[in-house]
Structure formats: C-alpha cells, structure tokens
Amino acid sequence: MIKVGIVGGTGYTGVELLRLLAQHPEAHVEIITSRSEDGVSVAEMYPNLRGHYDNLRFSVPDVQKLGACDVVFFATPHGVAHSMAAELLLTGVKIIDLSADFRLRDPQEWSKWYNQPHGAPELLAEAVYGLPEVNREAIKLARLIAVPGCYPTATQLGFLPLLEAGIADTAHLIADCKSGVSGAGRGANVPSLFCEATESMKAYGVAGHRHLPEIRQGLQLAAGQPVGLTFVPHLTPMIRGIHSSLYATVADTSIDLQALFEARYADEPFVDVMPAGSHPETRSVRGANVCRIAVHRPQGGDKVVVLSVIDNLVKGASGQAVQNMNILFNLDERAGLAHPAMMP
Amino acid sequence: MIKVGIVGGTGYTGVELLRLLAQHPEAHVEIITSRSEDGVSVAEMYPNLRGHYDNLRFSVPDVQKLGACDVVFFATPHGVAHSMAAELLLTGVKIIDLSADFRLRDPQEWSKWYNQPHGAPELLAEAVYGLPEVNREAIKLARLIAVPGCYPTATQLGFLPLLEAGIADTAHLIADCKSGVSGAGRGANVPSLFCEATESMKAYGVAGHRHLPEIRQGLQLAAGQPVGLTFVPHLTPMIRGIHSSLYATVADTSIDLQALFEARYADEPFVDVMPAGSHPETRSVRGANVCRIAVHRPQGGDKVVVLSVIDNLVKGASGQAVQNMNILFNLDERAGLAHPAMMP
Amino acid sequence: MIKVGIVGGTGYTGVELLRLLAQHPEAHVEIITSRSEDGVSVAEMYPNLRGHYDNLRFSVPDVQKLGACDVVFFATPHGVAHSMAAELLLTGVKIIDLSADFRLRDPQEWSKWYNQPHGAPELLAEAVYGLPEVNREAIKLARLIAVPGCYPTATQLGFLPLLEAGIADTAHLIADCKSGVSGAGRGANVPSLFCEATESMKAYGVAGHRHLPEIRQGLQLAAGQPVGLTFVPHLTPMIRGIHSSLYATVADTSIDLQALFEARYADEPFVDVMPAGSHPETRSVRGANVCRIAVHRPQGGDKVVVLSVIDNLVKGASGQAVQNMNILFNLDERAGLAHPAMMP
Amino acid sequence: MIKVGIVGGTGYTGVELLRLLAQHPEAHVEIITSRSEDGVSVAEMYPNLRGHYDNLRFSVPDVQKLGACDVVFFATPHGVAHSMAAELLLTGVKIIDLSADFRLRDPQEWSKWYNQPHGAPELLAEAVYGLPEVNREAIKLARLIAVPGCYPTATQLGFLPLLEAGIADTAHLIADCKSGVSGAGRGANVPSLFCEATESMKAYGVAGHRHLPEIRQGLQLAAGQPVGLTFVPHLTPMIRGIHSSLYATVADTSIDLQALFEARYADEPFVDVMPAGSHPETRSVRGANVCRIAVHRPQGGDKVVVLSVIDNLVKGASGQAVQNMNILFNLDERAGLAHPAMMP
Known part of the structure; x- marks a missing residue:
C-alpha cells in the first residue's frame, strides 16, 4: 500500500x-x-x-x-x-x-x-506539469508534480489536437469557459453564497484570470509558437463542472476533425471523444475522472467549435492528482478512478 | 385603457x-x-x-x-x-x-x-422588427410587430455599437450565449426536466440554431454588409436569464469603447451600460425589462469582449412586447415596466 | 411623500x-x-x-x-x-x-x-407586534413596531383560525417549517455557501430555535392558554420562501375547516385561503406580500394539516414592514405591495 | 459472476x-x-x-x-x-x-x-419485503423480493427503534417527508420541469399518497398493533435525497433514546446513527447506500423528533436492491456499495 x-x-x-x-x-x-x-x-x-x-x-x-x-x-x-x-x-x-x-x-x-x-x-x-495526456513519461520519473488547474485541463485537452496538428490560426483562439461554484473553493465569501450564486450567470476576471498564463503556456508548447488567447471564465449555478467552449479558425476546411481528435486520444483512458454532433453535458462526468470532448465545424465553415467538459474537482483536480500518483507508482492508471459518473 | x-x-x-x-x-x-x-x-x-x-x-x-x-x-x-x-x-x-x-x-x-x-x-x-433601440420610429406606425427573440435581443444590443461604428472585423464575430431553462418553454420534454437540467451545463444546436439567421439579419443591417457569425447557445441551470458573451476583433485599439457604448445608449430607457470593468449578472435584471452591458478589451489587445444580460422572459420576450405596445400607443415607454429587478 | x-x-x-x-x-x-x-x-x-x-x-x-x-x-x-x-x-x-x-x-x-x-x-x-392580521388597530397608534419573524408569520397565520376557534388540542402542536437560504442572511458563513446549501435538505436548531418563543407567544395569545409547540426548521435549497406544514389534532371532526379559514381571513388583503385540496407552492408568493394557506384533514381523521407559504423576505420581513407603514400612516394598505408574485 | x-x-x-x-x-x-x-x-x-x-x-x-x-x-x-x-x-x-x-x-x-x-x-x-434491517433472514431464502419505496425506507428506519421498544404513542405518529425531484421519475411531466420545481417547495398528496399504506404496514408489524400515521410528502428542489422528519410522543422521558437507536442498528452496515445533537444532511448520503439518523427530544419534553436521510435512488431504490441481491446470493453485503457519498 x-x-x-x-x-x-x-x-x-x-x-x-x-x-x-x-x-x-x-x-x-x-x-x-x-x-x-x-x-x-x-x-x-x-x-x-x-x-x-x-x-x-x-x-x-x-x-x-x-x-x-x-x-x-x-x-x-x-x-x-x-x-x-x-x-x-x-x-x-x-x-x-x-x-x-x-x-x-x-x-x-x-x-x-x-x-x-x-x-x-x-x-x-x-517540476513536471501533471497533464498525463502530454507528459506521461515525464510524470513517471518526477519527484514534484504540478497538477494542472481546472480550466487549463479542459481547455488544453480541447485545443491540443488542433494545435499539435498545426491547423488552427494560433493568433485568435478563444476560450469561453463556464465553471461550477466549487471552483471558488470553500472559503466563506459573499459571492459564493447560495443566494448570490444560484439562479444567475456572470463572467468574471475578463481583464485577466490566473489560469490564462497557465493555459497559454500549455498551448504554446503544443503549437510550438506564441498563441493569442482570449480566455473568459464564467460562474455557473452548479456545484461541479467545467464546460469549455473553444473557438478557432482553420484555413483548410477539408480536414476530418473527428478523426483527428479520435486518433489523438485513442489510447487515453480518461479522454472520451464523443460521436460527431454531440454536445457533452457536465453532468455526464460528475464525480468521474473523465474529459468528454466534441468537435464541430458549424455549417461547414472555417470556424471550429470544441466542447470540452470535466468535473473540476476530479479530472480538474483530485482525480487528476490520483491519476498522476498511479503513473508515478507504476500502478494501473485507472486504479481508484474506474467508477462511472453519477447521473442524475 | x-x-x-x-x-x-x-x-x-x-x-x-x-x-x-x-x-x-x-x-x-x-x-x-x-x-x-x-x-x-x-x-x-x-x-x-x-x-x-x-x-x-x-x-x-x-x-x-x-x-x-x-x-x-x-x-x-x-x-x-x-x-x-x-x-x-x-x-x-x-x-x-x-x-x-x-x-x-x-x-x-x-x-x-x-x-x-x-x-x-x-x-x-x-412587419416591423420590434427592437426599439433600432426601430422605434417604425414601431410607432406599425400594424404588425415581430418581437425579437431572447438571444437576438441580448446579442444585437451588445454588438450594435461596434457594428454601427464600423470598427469590428465583421467576418469573425462570435456569440457564446447562455440561457436559463425557461427559454425552452413550458412543454413537457425530458431535457427540460429538473433532474436533467439542474447541476449541469451544455451547449446545444451548435450546427445551427433558429436564432442564428435572426441575429445575423440584425447585425448585417447594422453593419451594412454581410457578417460572419458563430453562435453557440448553452443551456444553463437557472430559470431566467440570458448571458451573451460576445467576441470581436478591432483594428484600431485607440477607440474609447466605453464612451462609444455610453453614447449609443444614452437615451435608451432600458439599456444600461455599466461602468468600465463591470461583469453584469443575469440576476441583476431578473424580472425587469433591462439589458445591462459591459464592454472590455482584455489586456489592451485587439479583442473586444462584450457582456450583455437580459431576462429572457422580460426584455427577451414579454417585457419587450409591452415596451412595443407603449411605443405603439404613444404611452410613456416605461409604463408598467418601471419596477426594479428582484435580487436575491 | x-x-x-x-x-x-x-x-x-x-x-x-x-x-x-x-x-x-x-x-x-x-x-x-x-x-x-x-x-x-x-x-x-x-x-x-x-x-x-x-x-x-x-x-x-x-x-x-x-x-x-x-x-x-x-x-x-x-x-x-x-x-x-x-x-x-x-x-x-x-x-x-x-x-x-x-x-x-x-x-x-x-x-x-x-x-x-x-x-x-x-x-x-x-412596542406593538406588527402582525396586521392580529394587531391592525394597535399598529395604527404605535410609535414602535416589531415586525414578526419569517417562520412566526407563516406559522401563526396558519394556526390562528384553529386556536381562536378553540378547536385544536393545544398541547400537541407541531410546526415543520422549511425555509429558503436567504433566511440566513447575507453574512459570509460556510453553511450558506452555494456548494454547502444546494442539492441538500437538513433540519437545524431542533433543540431550540429563536423563533420558537416568538411563535409560542403568539399562539398562546390566540389560544388564551399555554400551548405545547414542537418547532423544527429546515434549510431548503432555494433563495426565498417559507413553507410551514402545521399539524394539530381536533376533537370535533364535523367542523368545516375550509369555511372557518375563509371566514377568518375574508377581509385580509394579504392572506389567501386557497380552495379545498390545494397545495400552495412557495413560488406562488415569490416577491409578493402574500401568505397562501390551505387546510386539510387527511382521510377525514382527527389530524388537521395546514400548509402556509410566504416569501420570507416579503410577507416574512420587508413587505410586512411596508404593510405596517401603510397602516401606520393611514395609506392604502396595499400601496407598493399590489404586484403579483413572479413565476416561474 | x-x-x-x-x-x-x-x-x-x-x-x-x-x-x-x-x-x-x-x-x-x-x-x-x-x-x-x-x-x-x-x-x-x-x-x-x-x-x-x-x-x-x-x-x-x-x-x-x-x-x-x-x-x-x-x-x-x-x-x-x-x-x-x-x-x-x-x-x-x-x-x-x-x-x-x-x-x-x-x-x-x-x-x-x-x-x-x-x-x-x-x-x-x-414475496419478501426487502428491508434488510427487518427481514434479512427471509431475504436469504426468497424467490421474489419487493424492494421498499423511498419514503417507506427512510421513515420506517427512523421509527422502528421507537416502535419495537414500545415506547411511542402509536396513535399519533407524524412523518413530514421531503423528497428530491428524481423521486417523481423521468417521465416528461410539467410539474417535474426545471422551471416548475426549482426554487420552490410544496407538499403534495396530503389527502393520501401511495406510500402511506406501505409505511403503515411496516410500522404496524414493528409495533404489533395498529398505528395512526399522518404522512405528508413534500417536493424539494434537489435531484436526490429524502429527509424524513418524524414526530412521536413518548410517555417515559427517562429513556436514553440515543443508546436505544445505537443498539438497534449496531450491526447494520448501512444505517448510521449519528452523534446526539446531529442534523443529518441529505447530501451526506448522496450516491451512497446509507441511511443516517439522528434522534432528538427537544427541551427534554415528551416529543421525540427523528431525522432520517437517504438517497432515494440508492438506499431508497437501486442500492437497496443490490443490497438485497448481495444477501440473496450470500455475498458480502457491502459488495459494490462500499463507496462514500459525494460531497459537495
């Protein structure tokens, strides 16, 4: 043990x-x-x-x-x-x-x-950045692992296939992200009160949120070049869940994005590329260490919309931490993380 | 009467x-x-x-x-x-x-x-498109008024100042919109059930939503040219409220956007341009016929982020309908609509 | 003014x-x-x-x-x-x-x-206890009015007809009350956080809540004798609303309780006795200065169940305060309070 | 397998x-x-x-x-x-x-x-009534098991120690029960819509709910005599959870109720008698096959208040069904049911 x-x-x-x-x-x-x-x-x-x-x-x-x-x-x-x-x-x-x-x-x-x-x-x-889908080999050898933030996990996993394939205009990436209230922690603050947060939606930190440099760093490594990223987080009236809606422009509209995404994550135990046309719900990952992703190109245009959902407390924090531990100690990567999400 | x-x-x-x-x-x-x-x-x-x-x-x-x-x-x-x-x-x-x-x-x-x-x-x-902030004079003379949809109201009011001023790149407009569940109506459908909709967030209709052509039509009239619009609606676990997060690119970063927006809506009784740096919450318009707007340019870059909130059942539907009636019958435009929003 | x-x-x-x-x-x-x-x-x-x-x-x-x-x-x-x-x-x-x-x-x-x-x-x-349905005449002459608490308002209005008529066993009254989270105020406390209060139900203060002596005092005045009251408040995952479920035993099961309640509140502008068989919802009074009440005697037995709902911030606090002001200054008692509740 | x-x-x-x-x-x-x-x-x-x-x-x-x-x-x-x-x-x-x-x-x-x-x-x-805490031996031998309803599970487990010990006045039992919306099932009905059920509380079925005869049957078997039960279910704006608030009168106020309850459930793997003074929250059993119970006697009087919570879909349905399967097939009774509840 x-x-x-x-x-x-x-x-x-x-x-x-x-x-x-x-x-x-x-x-x-x-x-x-x-x-x-x-x-x-x-x-x-x-x-x-x-x-x-x-x-x-x-x-x-x-x-x-x-x-x-x-x-x-x-x-x-x-x-x-x-x-x-x-x-x-x-x-x-x-x-x-x-x-x-x-x-x-x-x-x-x-x-x-x-x-x-x-x-x-x-x-x-x-220090190794503990995103297994990018750094699995380095994690195995690490002494000190930095578990990614919740927004960064959902956002990077959604953008990575596009950036690694070099098909997106890296100057104009947009991440419109929605988080449940547990992302704000358990501190006793007025904005996190039930009566303040429920039955309402708001953006915050538009001028600059601490996850922006973390996401940008990861995207730049994947793209091999600087990226222009607009990141707008929103507070959503639910306990758990991150929903990243990601927007990018592609020059070549003939690429099979579904195949690209499926191939990128074919061997990943905790990334689920959903069938074409899907709209992942955050509740489909509630309590589970999974990132579900769907990729769309509306009306066949040059805009790609990636929808990426995680449970911020699991794949966005504690579950990913356990996943890192499993890799580090050479255990089955799914140990302790194999249970399904809870729905409803 | x-x-x-x-x-x-x-x-x-x-x-x-x-x-x-x-x-x-x-x-x-x-x-x-x-x-x-x-x-x-x-x-x-x-x-x-x-x-x-x-x-x-x-x-x-x-x-x-x-x-x-x-x-x-x-x-x-x-x-x-x-x-x-x-x-x-x-x-x-x-x-x-x-x-x-x-x-x-x-x-x-x-x-x-x-x-x-x-x-x-x-x-x-x-038929007159009943968006008073655009068509007030035509509404006065109309026999038949088409009240705008909820997403179209919040989105058009947010984009209009940029498009009328001709300062946004009209080829790459993005509207990431979040709606409360009442937007889906009172029909007995499984996806609208409490246990399906609460504690979750999802996008829907990414391939094409019926409000897309309506929004595009309005934006094109304002811009005086075709626009490229990506519109992604999201279902949010709250009864009322639309939160439109709008993204545009501007070539000239020296323009005072706050002044532009304030000037555009200076005489509008139901559009509230909030102070610079604000993040409007949907609850701040709950039950009231108001659209509150904030405009940001994060880190002084070329991306403009407009945040626009309404109550979908009021300024996005029935309140706007009453506003149209007031204009049509030459009443005080605020008659019956002067009460504040309910918070909490 | x-x-x-x-x-x-x-x-x-x-x-x-x-x-x-x-x-x-x-x-x-x-x-x-x-x-x-x-x-x-x-x-x-x-x-x-x-x-x-x-x-x-x-x-x-x-x-x-x-x-x-x-x-x-x-x-x-x-x-x-x-x-x-x-x-x-x-x-x-x-x-x-x-x-x-x-x-x-x-x-x-x-x-x-x-x-x-x-x-x-x-x-x-x-000091005059500002429950208009009991003390209207005294309120008119008061210098100092104590507005009743939220639980006490819903509970007293529900029990009063039974106690004034002398038909309930006063030794065994039970008030099982459910309150929205706004009843706990806007203080930054962990138990009032969204992530603590939503998607959960709990009783609190079973050993003794501060509204117990207030309710008991009012019930004793109505009954003209000591009463035995068990009062259990519950925290409910909603912003506004009190739902009091009241239990009493009656000796005479031939009394027409519906008529009794309707007669008691016939002239009250802010108490609505609903039709027999009704189950009032707290949302039916959201934002409005109304107490809606239904009275049941399940299966014709000797147990009376009274269901009484208010908005804790309106008829349970600020609305009732304005009602008191209206009475005190000899205004229309409904001034400023005539708007309907907001639903949904 | x-x-x-x-x-x-x-x-x-x-x-x-x-x-x-x-x-x-x-x-x-x-x-x-x-x-x-x-x-x-x-x-x-x-x-x-x-x-x-x-x-x-x-x-x-x-x-x-x-x-x-x-x-x-x-x-x-x-x-x-x-x-x-x-x-x-x-x-x-x-x-x-x-x-x-x-x-x-x-x-x-x-x-x-x-x-x-x-x-x-x-x-x-x-047919064997599948409440393991009462019928474990019969379950082992059964061909046909009737899994108890959700309200009946929480309510019986809360009342049983009092009735088996013969210390409660069986003529005046009251069960004021609150259920999450999933108890109404996944059928597409207007009252179960998000916009109808959220931000509101209501009683229903006061005249008679189908779980009343089931609860009464179980209580009578435990008491060995007829019982008078008033059962009022309430719809609560949460997905999962039943909170039963139970009221009974005891003649002998010297009995140590805490000890009585702890002794009754000492060997039960899925009933948790909480420390004296506790107020169990439904979220503390979310997703888990547990019934948590607290027993109070407010102000040392003759009224006993029992608070009993379960997840209606787990200990109130599917979890209890699996528990029955485990007993029936002579497996570890906790197999597949050992995970903790999810909080927040």
Whole structure:
C-alpha cells in the first residue's frame, strides 16, 4: 500500500481526494493536516466520509511525519507548497501539488499573476506539469508534480489536437469557459453564497484570470509558437463542472476533425471523444475522472467549435492528482478512478 | 385603457405578460385564449396571479372578439400567428407577435430554418422588427410587430455599437450565449426536466440554431454588409436569464469603447451600460425589462469582449412586447415596466 | 411623500425594502445607513437597483438626520435597535424594526434566547407586534413596531383560525417549517455557501430555535392558554420562501375547516385561503406580500394539516414592514405591495 | 459472476442500478430491456456510462433470455412485474422488484391505492419485503423480493427503534417527508420541469399518497398493533435525497433514546446513527447506500423528533436492491456499495 499524506485537507479538493482514495485499492491515507482543524476527525467535518476514515484526524503539518509517507498531496492555497516542498523533497517523498505553485515555468510570470515573489524558483526546473495526456513519461520519473488547474485541463485537452496538428490560426483562439461554484473553493465569501450564486450567470476576471498564463503556456508548447488567447471564465449555478467552449479558425476546411481528435486520444483512458454532433453535458462526468470532448465545424465553415467538459474537482483536480500518483507508482492508471459518473 | 387580447397564454411568456400587465396603468387584459385550457381560470393555472385576474378565463380564440381589442399579443408556437394575422389585421387591431413568425424578412430563409412554408409572406413587407433601440420610429406606425427573440435581443444590443461604428472585423464575430431553462418553454420534454437540467451545463444546436439567421439579419443591417457569425447557445441551470458573451476583433485599439457604448445608449430607457470593468449578472435584471452591458478589451489587445444580460422572459420576450405596445400607443415607454429587478 | 430612513441596509431585508419602496407611490427613501459601506452608492452594491436610487449612498447612522424622517426601518442584527430606539423616538419619528429586538414581551425570555441582556426593556410596554392580521388597530397608534419573524408569520397565520376557534388540542402542536437560504442572511458563513446549501435538505436548531418563543407567544395569545409547540426548521435549497406544514389534532371532526379559514381571513388583503385540496407552492408568493394557506384533514381523521407559504423576505420581513407603514400612516394598505408574485 | 437482467432500465432507478453494478465485483449485467428503446445502446442514452457498458443495448423483454440470468431486477412502473413475475419464476430466476407491485401484503389494499386489480395475488404469500434491517433472514431464502419505496425506507428506519421498544404513542405518529425531484421519475411531466420545481417547495398528496399504506404496514408489524400515521410528502428542489422528519410522543422521558437507536442498528452496515445533537444532511448520503439518523427530544419534553436521510435512488431504490441481491446470493453485503457519498 502506498502511504499517502495530505497537506491542507479541509477544502473541496481535500475532501474529494479522500473520497477517491477511499476507493483506491493500493493507497492508504496516513496523515491529513490542517492547522485550523487540528484534532478534529475527518468524519466530523465531512459526514459523507463517516464509516470510511473513522480514525483519521486533522493534525498540524510535520515534515518528519509527512516524510515517512510515499507521497504527499498539497491541497492548499498558493504559496504553501512553495514554503514546504524543498524540505520535504529531502526526505525522499514524492510531491503532488494541486495548487498553482509549480504550474508556470517562469517565476516572473508566476510572480506577476499571484502578486508575490515565487517562493521556490530553484525547484521549477524539475517540476513536471501533471497533464498525463502530454507528459506521461515525464510524470513517471518526477519527484514534484504540478497538477494542472481546472480550466487549463479542459481547455488544453480541447485545443491540443488542433494545435499539435498545426491547423488552427494560433493568433485568435478563444476560450469561453463556464465553471461550477466549487471552483471558488470553500472559503466563506459573499459571492459564493447560495443566494448570490444560484439562479444567475456572470463572467468574471475578463481583464485577466490566473489560469490564462497557465493555459497559454500549455498551448504554446503544443503549437510550438506564441498563441493569442482570449480566455473568459464564467460562474455557473452548479456545484461541479467545467464546460469549455473553444473557438478557432482553420484555413483548410477539408480536414476530418473527428478523426483527428479520435486518433489523438485513442489510447487515453480518461479522454472520451464523443460521436460527431454531440454536445457533452457536465453532468455526464460528475464525480468521474473523465474529459468528454466534441468537435464541430458549424455549417461547414472555417470556424471550429470544441466542447470540452470535466468535473473540476476530479479530472480538474483530485482525480487528476490520483491519476498522476498511479503513473508515478507504476500502478494501473485507472486504479481508484474506474467508477462511472453519477447521473442524475 | 387599452384593451388587450392574448392568444396562447398558457406558456411562460403568457404568464409573464399577465404579470407585467397586472401592473400596467393603462392596459387591461380582456381576452386570453387557449384551446386546451378553454374555461379554466387564469388564477387556477397560475396561482401567483390569484387576486389579480380572478374573472379571467382561457377561451377558444375568436377573431371577432380579439378584433374588438386594441392590441393582440401572440404568445404562441411558430406558425399560429401566420394563420391568424391577416384576418385579424382586417379588424383594425394591432398585432404584437412574440413568436418567430415575422422576424425574418426572407420567407425562404424562414422556411429553411422552421421546416415549413412561410404562412403569410404577404405580410412581411409591413412587419416591423420590434427592437426599439433600432426601430422605434417604425414601431410607432406599425400594424404588425415581430418581437425579437431572447438571444437576438441580448446579442444585437451588445454588438450594435461596434457594428454601427464600423470598427469590428465583421467576418469573425462570435456569440457564446447562455440561457436559463425557461427559454425552452413550458412543454413537457425530458431535457427540460429538473433532474436533467439542474447541476449541469451544455451547449446545444451548435450546427445551427433558429436564432442564428435572426441575429445575423440584425447585425448585417447594422453593419451594412454581410457578417460572419458563430453562435453557440448553452443551456444553463437557472430559470431566467440570458448571458451573451460576445467576441470581436478591432483594428484600431485607440477607440474609447466605453464612451462609444455610453453614447449609443444614452437615451435608451432600458439599456444600461455599466461602468468600465463591470461583469453584469443575469440576476441583476431578473424580472425587469433591462439589458445591462459591459464592454472590455482584455489586456489592451485587439479583442473586444462584450457582456450583455437580459431576462429572457422580460426584455427577451414579454417585457419587450409591452415596451412595443407603449411605443405603439404613444404611452410613456416605461409604463408598467418601471419596477426594479428582484435580487436575491 | 413619507420620508423614510433605513438603518442597516446592506443585507437581504435591506435591499428588499429598497426594491419595494422603489415602487411605492407615497414613500421616498431619504437615508440609508451602513457603517461598513459608508459612501458607497446603493446601486453599486445592488446592481438590480441601478436606475432607481442613483443618488442614494450609504452613510454612517446619525440620529439627527434619521429623526428628520417620518419613519425609520431597522434592518439590522439584533441588539442594534435596542441601542438606538429610545433616543430616536424622542425625535418623534416612528420606528419599524425588522429585527428581533422587540418581538418578545418578556425581557428575560429575550435575554435567554439571545444570550445577552435586553437593551431597552422600558420600551417593551409600548412596542406593538406588527402582525396586521392580529394587531391592525394597535399598529395604527404605535410609535414602535416589531415586525414578526419569517417562520412566526407563516406559522401563526396558519394556526390562528384553529386556536381562536378553540378547536385544536393545544398541547400537541407541531410546526415543520422549511425555509429558503436567504433566511440566513447575507453574512459570509460556510453553511450558506452555494456548494454547502444546494442539492441538500437538513433540519437545524431542533433543540431550540429563536423563533420558537416568538411563535409560542403568539399562539398562546390566540389560544388564551399555554400551548405545547414542537418547532423544527429546515434549510431548503432555494433563495426565498417559507413553507410551514402545521399539524394539530381536533376533537370535533364535523367542523368545516375550509369555511372557518375563509371566514377568518375574508377581509385580509394579504392572506389567501386557497380552495379545498390545494397545495400552495412557495413560488406562488415569490416577491409578493402574500401568505397562501390551505387546510386539510387527511382521510377525514382527527389530524388537521395546514400548509402556509410566504416569501420570507416579503410577507416574512420587508413587505410586512411596508404593510405596517401603510397602516401606520393611514395609506392604502396595499400601496407598493399590489404586484403579483413572479413565476416561474 | 452473477448474471443480471434488468427489465425496464430507462428510468432513474435503471441508470442508477447500472452505475452501481458497474462497480460490483461479482455481478454482470447481461440483459437490459426497454420496449421503446429497443436497439439503443445504454451509453448513448446515458453518456455517464460511456466506457462502462459499451456493448450493452436495450432489447425487448424476452422471458427465455431473462430466465437464463441468475437474477432479474424490475425497474418498471407498477403493474409490469405483476404481469411477468409468475412466468419468470418458473425458470428458476430470482426476482428483485423495485416497483410497488409486491410491497403490500393485502391485494385489496393494493388495488385501492393503485386503482387497478392486483395482477398476481397468488405470489403475495411468498414475496419478501426487502428491508434488510427487518427481514434479512427471509431475504436469504426468497424467490421474489419487493424492494421498499423511498419514503417507506427512510421513515420506517427512523421509527422502528421507537416502535419495537414500545415506547411511542402509536396513535399519533407524524412523518413530514421531503423528497428530491428524481423521486417523481423521468417521465416528461410539467410539474417535474426545471422551471416548475426549482426554487420552490410544496407538499403534495396530503389527502393520501401511495406510500402511506406501505409505511403503515411496516410500522404496524414493528409495533404489533395498529398505528395512526399522518404522512405528508413534500417536493424539494434537489435531484436526490429524502429527509424524513418524524414526530412521536413518548410517555417515559427517562429513556436514553440515543443508546436505544445505537443498539438497534449496531450491526447494520448501512444505517448510521449519528452523534446526539446531529442534523443529518441529505447530501451526506448522496450516491451512497446509507441511511443516517439522528434522534432528538427537544427541551427534554415528551416529543421525540427523528431525522432520517437517504438517497432515494440508492438506499431508497437501486442500492437497496443490490443490497438485497448481495444477501440473496450470500455475498458480502457491502459488495459494490462500499463507496462514500459525494460531497459537495
């Protein structure tokens, strides 16, 4: 059994990690930390877990104890992994970081978007961006994995086949993305209140959202050149789900896009290219570690519309983190992640 | 008092008309028709109206009786107004049609999108497209008004300032639109069920939605030239609201877009250009006859993002219909429509 | 025009007061206070009010200025009205308090349930409990009105006919009540987050909720004797609405309960006794100052089930406050409150 | 592997059975029938199942083929199992019926509540009511199991400890129950539409609901005497979940109810008696085969309030059906049902 530690497990990605790991045949959660909830049992805070982790309590983070694990997940706000990663890596433990700390390769860029200096620039060279559909081989060898953000996962997986094939006009990419409210976390903020968020739709961060540089970085690597990306996130009245509607222009309208997408993801266990003409629903991936994609070219024109959906807490966070763990420890990549989505 | 008849009042636009007219100081509903609900009282079907229309019952449509009104609203599926309008106009009554029957100027185009012959092509020449912000003067003189659709209202009002000013690349317009479920009407269809529509987001009609030709027609008139429009509607888990996220490219990035939009709508009672940097929420117009708009140019680039929100049942249907009635009968344009939106 | 001041207008009852007063023909909001939002415009905080209160800004409370109004509404947490009422009453202004400060007649009881000493016991003798269906005459003469709570309004109106008629077993009354989330206010608390409150139902405060003594006090006055009441509130995933399901046992099963209820409320403008067999929905009163009630005796037995619904922010708070104002100033009791509920 | 057939798999209990059986280590779905969807693949109808049942298609029911299975689940409207059960039992297959067909022991009672003659009264003597917490031993030996309804499961499990211990006044039991909308099934009915059901709460069937006789039958067996039960179901704006709020009067207020409930369910794998003072949330059982219960005696009085929650599609239907299968085939009772609930 792989011994798992979780740093900062009181948020939604933390409880989702616990839900997924409860079903994992080869991993066991040894430690979960929280400074604010020290001593509280996990099942008291998350009654859905009653009967599953009855002896597990939150504790103050302790590098010695975490270092005795095989792998430590960070489910923390940005900045925390910066401050602990270097010391922890010395113990030989592997780190899978769900926060944004090691996603951007350029520490200046990170610093600009997160309004603080990068706290561990010396680790950036070895940090692996944990998108298995792009970096599977590097993940196998990593010590430090940066799990992609939710918008970046759905958006990159949707654009990749077009960019890798070099058929889209990279200067004018548009990503209109809709997220459930859990993407905002479990913090007690007025805009996340039920009465503020339900029965309404709004865009936010149009001037610039922190996932923009992350998405752009991934798209540029795929395209092998700079890309012009307009990214507009929207807050949608649902708990879970990201729906990325992606727009690109293609010069050659004779390409079989359906075949292109199917070929790109033929061997991917967690990317489902739906039949031509499909409109994936976010609920079709609720609770499951799947990205479902459909590709359209309306009325045979030069505009491609890609629809890409994930559960932001699973393929967009905790599920992808477990997928990374499976790859890292040479387990079946589907271990603990094989259950279907819940519908309705 | 203006004597009002309503044909087909059992759907959501029907009950919304009744709600708005109950507050109107100069209109009185004389007749409301429904073949299926003949004899049923309005208050029995819509308990929210108890105490307001206690003597009003649905009746079978009768041209004589409708003709004795001053104005007849059609809140019917497409095709019904085609079959009744010509005969009704002979009585001298004015017609305000909330359906799609007279929105497209080209009967062939209509026929192609609605899969049936146009039923009253001879009336198209005089039908006025009831978007007051464009056609106010024509509305004053009209006998037959085609109230715009919900997506078309939000989308046209958002794009108009750019197109009228001739500053957008008209070949690459994108409208990514999100609608509440009431846009699908009150028909008993599985996809509109609570358990199918809630907690999920999906695109639909990417290959071609009936509002596409209507929007394109309006944008082309504004631009004075053909436009290339990609329109993707999405079903959003909320009752009311349309959120149009509009994307255009501008060549000249020195134009003050905020000033342009404010000037365009300075005299419009029902278009609210929000302060620079705003993100309008659909709930801010819930129940009110308002379109709120914000215009952005992210990171000073050449992409303009316009955010435009309406309540699909009000400014996107019944409220706009009442606004047209007010203009047509030379009333205060705000009569019956002056109440604020309901939040939360 | 009646000059209105509002103390503490940043919560949901505050914005709802503003929404209702915007439509009121004889009242004008002169002042709205908030220490935390001093200087902020109302329309900035509540975009649904843009175009309605464009010159109104929150200001720090000032007894002089408030005293220059005709009436001051308190839309504050408990304790605030205690501290300001006495001084304010000296100016001659009338006070309508939406908080719990003057609802209980017994200061010891208040102190026990609110965990602090009662701050103005000397005013209790003259404070009038503002339930118009019980205290209309006293309201007309009041200086200080305590607007009933939301659960207490729905529950008392449902039980009153039975208790006044003396036909229910007063020892075993049960009120199983369901409230929308707005009842918890606009404070940033984890349990009120969208992701915590949506798609779930729970009871709370079973051991004792602050509305219990208020309801019991009202029921005892109606019954003329002590009552045994079990009150269980539930949090329901909707913004607005209270649904009280009330259970009582009657000895005499020959009484025509429908007639009893209809007679009791025959002259009440804001209580709607629905036809026999009805099941009122909370959405049928959304946004409207109405209580709809249905009374059942299942299978002809000795159990009476009363279903009573209100909008907690309207008849359960701000609407009832305006109704009290109308009575107090001898206006049409329906002024500003005559609009129908919004459905869907 | 146990060979499973499902009759009528197009509704919500059908897709939930498929979801649960996809995770079951010792069962395999061989056949799923639907007359209307003959030939359609399961994954096409339920995209959440893509990747899980890719070769499974709906087919017309065929007794021969179903008889070749080890067990057949009926996930059909009432009446269907009546017509097929006798013939099917002759093949030696076991039947687990999720419909109401064999829940009531008295065919006259069934006939009265379902408005049609009972179609297989000769099978009633051997049908076992599949509530494992009451009938586990009988289930092991059964040929024909009637899976309890959703309201009956939550309500019986909540009342049982009180009734078996003989401490409640059985003449005055009240069950105020709240159900998510999926309880109404996947039929295309107006009241189940998103715009009708969301943002509202209502009671229904107060005059008499079909689950009333089923609950009463179970309570009477537990109490060993007739019971007086008032049962009021409510439609709640959420997909899944039943919340039963149960009221009873006890004569002896010295009994330790917490201990009583804990002892009653100490060995039950799927009943969780929560700590004293708890308020179970329906989301804490979302997707899981668990009933969580809390027992209160407010203010030390003679009224007991029991709060009991289940997921209506799991412990209230398909999960309980699988639990019955596990017992029947002598498997680990938790097989396929061990995953935690999904929260948020």
